[in-house]
Amino acid sequence: MSFSSSARSDPCCLEAAASAEAPLCDRSLWGLDPQAIFLNHGSFGATPKKVLQAQSVWQERLEAQPVQFMGEELPRALRAAAAELAQFVGAEPENLVFVENATGGINTVLRSLSFRPGDQIACTNHGYGAVRQALRYVCERWGAVLAEAQIPFPIAGPEQVLAAFAAILTPQTRLAVVDHLTSPTALIYPLAELVGLCRQRGIPVLVDGAHAPGVLPLELESLGADWYTGNAHKWLFAPKGCAFLWAAPHRQAQTHPLAISHGYGQGFTAEFDWVGTRDPSAWLAISAALAFIRELGVERLRQHNHTLLLQARQLLLEKLEGIPPAPEKMLGFMATLPLPPFWQQWIPELPLAERARRLHDYLWQMHRIEVPIIPFAGQLWVRISAQVYNHLAEYEQLALALQRLPK
Template sequence: MSGQIIEGVYVGWDRIRESFSLDPAVSHLNHGSFGAVPIGVQRAQQRLRDEMEANPLRFFTQGLVDRIAHTRRHLAGFLGTDPDGSALVGNTTTGVAVVLQSLGLQPGDEVLSTDHGYGAVSLAIQRECRRTGAVSRVLPIPLAATDEQIVQTVRAGLRPGRTRLLVVDQLTSATARLFPAAAIVGVAREHGVPVLVDAAHAPGMLPTPVTSIGADFWVGNLHKWGYAPRGTALLAVTAPWRDRIEPLVVSWEQDAGFPARLEWQATLDYTSWLAAPAGLFTLRSLGVDRVREHNAALAAYGQRVVGDALGVPPAQLPDPGGPAVALRIIPLPAGMATTIDAARALQTRIGERLAAEVAVMSWNGRGWLRLTGQVYNAADEYERLAVRLPALLAQR
């Protein structure tokens, strides 16, 4: 696994890609959507599935709750949060739904978020507000806003006594922007407003311990940058709220309280959770800091070469707001991918015609290409995309 640094990017990792099942004929430049599970982690999960299928009754009834708790302690330790104040959930949007329905919203209450929020989270907020009579209010924040401007916008948008929850991203999905989450939480606390931090991309990518953010609720996926099997996320809840957290579906551990009442969902396939420590083992084996540095540098390189190919001046390439961010976005030509449907269609076309999996986002009426960096990527994959993409876009 040795390598050297050239322009901030680790090279000499050619064989790392062999640790993944990815199609070698495709450039996988969108790790941020669904991740990629290393082969060793896949095998660990398969061994757990084999154990489950060899004797389902024994697997589910003899010690599974304790095994889940042990896994939670392992993951919480890595993320820097209290294991007893955390619960395993299927993904970030599930954790968001749990928090929303546990608040007891009423008519006249409001849930405050920003226009950088993840689409499914926004839909969850809207649904809960429709169900309860509460109101969803969205704060517009310019893409180039400084951390101070973001904090000031949030401060001005809070309505103490009416704002029952503030939902902010730690790292946004559509705009690849690192938000000053800890500072935002501090401002909200001054006004008595609880905060839910959507940290879908944080575990494994960002080094910030959960406790240092101080949010009332924090939820992040480990199946993106933590190499865990899909369907693995952790919801952290501060002590005053734990007794109020209710699962979306009641099962046999309901009377055990938080977190067991949230984690136990009867015949759920728990093998993804139980195999998650193998993902963190992989990350640690590669070197956590080295992987983070490599991924961020490679994403920045991809943004530069593709941006240059599309005629985007360097000054117009959005800054993610932090050195560890392995997501980068590039503006697409005006009028392209201005709707979600158009963005999805273009993403599919790029995948089929250029053999490159990327993310195409529509945000505030503008189309954006999102690239990621991961250990299985190489600089020439971004270079090939840069050479071929302009011609494809010209065919619209």
């Protein structure tokens, strides 16, 4: 993994900053509320105006002649968009299809598989909540057993992830569902090593890469996983509802979309490219989103966001007197940090999740700061994101808001 910078000039950026303290790109290129401090790109992303304009053009083309568009133009346009995205994530176009979000991609694979009573599905305790619910559903349906590796947090290093995951694998393990970059704790898992561990045991691997595209360089064809799903609406700047599912060729015959339609039995891309009438404009706008990233410079963007994230994390840890819960090498553009003890004891009679919700709402309503408060491992955490429109003074405002309890 590299965050090396390759500086370049481009029309949409401000002058290159000497450090990540200044935004890399003018915030007016987004439709974000100018009065808000938006430190939560990780939840749903934020789509640049020019990408939304490109999406609108596709919608207009659809509505100008819906029959011709759906029947003649869309199949070619969709495959062209998939090919462009595939190149960015290191995949062959015929192995990549669009889905609406990574949760849908996970469900697509899980619902395509069958299990027997007593079969085991392996995951970790840092998994996304919706994915854990999908795993719970599948296990209840088939009588399978969910084995959850207990990854510590705070964590000393990626070797703890490997050790904990290896400890739960058994001869009954039929599927491993692993994160690339975790949602609650913002950790980059040692994915290549986890995939290798499972391959040695003949265990298929489904990767939840919801947060990885745009943050980490991807080479899906050489990873060795069986399935990989990731969002494009987060760190790739695509419109909401744009995500992908990659499947290894030997897994495609058993992998079917959640909605079976006219393409059933005609091959992987044929099945997924048409699942019924829907608005495909978010998928087709991926070309504009990738063009926006190329204008910024892919490595320049990664270096800026990673550097800003580390600066912001250090600032918050110093202001809140916290201890780093993870090494820098396990972080991308997000970091999950402990809240001070007085926040942990705030309204103790309420459940942890309700306290998290109230603190989130307080920060938004009283300080106009949008940032997630995470209930995890019996305590409250704050998860910050770093994006090209953010600057260090915004994290200063967050620190000030968290240094005292509301009156």
